[in-house]
Amino acid sequence: MDLHLTEAQRAFQLEVRAFIDSKLPPALRRKLREGHFPNRQEIVDWHRTLNEKGWAAPHWPRRYGGADLGVVEKILLQEELYRAPAPQPLAFNVTMLGPVLLQFGTQEQLAYWMPKLANLDVWFSQGFSEPGSGSDLASLRTSALRDGDHYIVNGQKIWTTMAHWADWIFCLVRTSKEARRQDGISMLLFDLRSPGVTIRPIRSIDGNHHFNEVFFDNVRVPVANLVGQEGRGWDCTRFLLGNERTLIAKVGGCKERLGRARELLPDSGLRGGARRRVEEEIALLDAEVRALEMIQWRMVALEESNPRAATLASVLKLKGTELQQRIASLLCRIEGTQAMALHSEDGASAASTVGANYLYMRATSIYGGASEIQKELLTRGMF
């Protein structure tokens, strides 16, 4: 099925493609194509290159550093970045916190933070999950007690992606104990270099350092860093998680990885029936990715307030992550025993990255709302 883009949308797609071709460092493109992760500096540099065009935060208003692009153009841009492949703009800044501030922030917060978020002058991390409070996020216990014009924060976060690369954190804390657990939660912004913050690495199954535990011991946070109303942080959370879920389908990323599978197949040593079975699987996955793409566009066409949009977001998250995992598994079959060599931290000594990526992909059906939770949301949306 073909997409019916307007002439202006097609022109935009070509403009993005040409921009990426002229600005993306070839070494970075190659690195991502080979399945390595970009390093911090590469992410920052590329994010800033995009920001010069207003494309780091394309859906934000121009006055805050965005390009005022519609949702179709935003998705087209995202897909072109996956296609290249190039790093996506830092989601913590532009897809998570920025829109939350636009919706719930004060004028002072908007004026101060939005340009810094758009240009990645400050790297934010997401401090939501705690030991025992992941899917059941409303049970979180990190506390923030008021002391004059400060909050005093105590507690622990876990799985905090890239906290070791981040400058600040948007953090959910409990400011009071109410009958309903969702009440009494607040969102605070604070500097990860504040006294009392400790960041400890968690090494993941692929051998890399993506995640951290973050501990807070009497961390003083100015009351001015509260987002929205005290005790109403759950509103910000629901709003943010809805945005996060739609991002995780990575339709363009699936297409790019399938392209990689086609590229690797001829040198794989797979012949005869084994080769045919892989080719059939590539074709099947390709069809499923295209079907998911149609669901993505159907969701885009719905008003945000339409309850079906939330249902489709769960489909995207559930099916998108399943496809990412199946493609990662297919790449392992293509590479055979080579895939079993896990790469070193900087990726330099890697014979192959597909084994490590396969292992990392296990995480996709957990973060941003685990698959079981999406199924629950789906059944609620259907009946």
Ligand SMILES: Cc1cc2nc3c(=O)[nH]c(=O)nc-3n(C[C@H](O)[C@H](O)[C@H](O)COP(=O)(O)OP(=O)(O)OC[C@H]3O[C@@H](n4cnc5c(N)ncnc54)[C@H](O)[C@@H]3O)c2cc1C
């Ligand atoms: C790669 C990765 C990056 C992450 N990055 C961040 C980050 O930057 N910041 C952050 O705050 N968090 C982050 N997380 C944490 C993530 O949000 C949680 O892991 C997720 O919400 C699941 O919570 P949990 O790990 O506590 O598992 P649990 O909630 O304990 O779930 C364990 C299992 O039980 C199932 N389960 C739980 N409740 C139900 C239910 N009601 N019905 C049916 N099944 C259920 C789950 O689906 C899962 O399979 C990240 C996680 C991963 C894997």
